Amino acid sequence: DAKTTQPPSMDCAEGRAANLPCNHSTISGNEYVYWYRQIHSQGPQYIIHGLKNNETNEMASLIITEDRKSSTLILPHATLRDTAVYYCIVQAAGNTGKLIFGQGTTLQVKP
Amino acid sequence: DAGVTQSPTHLIKTRGQQVTLRCSPKSGHDTVSWYQQALGQGPQFIFQYYEEEERQRGNFPDRFSGHQYPNYSSELNVNALLLGDSALYLCASSLTSSGSGYYNEQFFGPGTRLTVL
Numbered sequence: 001d002a003k004t005t006q007p008p009s010m011d012c013a014e015g016r017a018a019n020l021p022c023n024h025s026t027i028s029g030n031e032y033v034y035w036y037r038q039i040h041s042q043g044p045q046y047i048i049h050g051l052k053n054n055e056t057n058e059m060a061s062l063i064i065t066e067d068r069k070s071s072t073l074i075l076p077h078a079t080l081r082d083t084a085v086y087y088c089i090v091q092a093a094g095n096t097g098k099l100i101f102g103q104g105t106t107l108q109v110k111p
Numbered sequence: 112d113a114g115v116t117q118s119p120t121h122l123i124k125t126r127g128q129q130v131t132l133r134c135s136p137k138s139g140h141d142t143v144s145w146y147q148q149a150l151g152q153g154p155q156f157i158f159q160y161y162e163e164e165e166r167q168r169g170n171f172p173d174r175f176s177g178h179q180y181p182n183y184s185s186e187l188n189v190n191a192l193l194l195g196d197s198a199l200y201l202c203a204s205s206l207t208s209s210g211s212g213y214y215n216e217q218f219f220g221p222g223t224r225l226t227v228l
Binding site for chain 2: 104
């Protein structure tokens with residue numbers, strides 16, 4: 001079973017920041033938080049990952065709480081092309097095995 | 112770089128038949144994982160191949176089998192198809208790390224849509 005909990009759906013206005021929450025209260029010390037997204041009819045796409053520090057790349061920012069029990073993915077300026085299902089996944093470092101996907105959050109970006 | 116490619120894109124089969132799906136990993140990757148995604152659900156891990164052997168397996172019956180070739184490409188075989196096998200089948204490739212602490216980003220292909228009638 002997935003070790004994360006996400007809201008099933010969210011809306012965001014185009015051009016505004018999209019903040020997607022994720023709860024992972026049972027996360028272990030060696031487990032990273034990964035975010036993937038799946039645009040309709042495509043395979044999932046890696047977005048970002050982090051251990052305990054906040055991370056930023058060209059796609060998004062990841063904010064992890066100090067106790068590491070929750071995190072937020074931030075899309076700073078959402079566009080219509082960011083409409084997708086976003087998955088938050090917890091996985092141990094160096095684990096080359098399976099990704100356990102939950103239901104994810106369907107983000108709808110509206111004009 | 113072509114990324115991960117899968118064939119065919121769509122497939123229609125009838126119950127009881129057998130099917131083979133194919134995957135070519137991203138250049139430089141040596142590990143292939145297969146996932147099944149039912150409509151409205153997140154992908155479910157089927158198994159993973161590395162060095163031509165099944166390394167990990169999810170909760171899927173023996174009707175699901177696979178193979179990895181020396182060039183790292185992979186096949187997923189499903190025997191005795193059931194209506195419930197209708198799904199999007201995703202292939203993901205990655206590079207197995209030799210040490211700890213290295214995350215392995217997985218690159219997914221576009222999937223094969225299998226319909227069982």
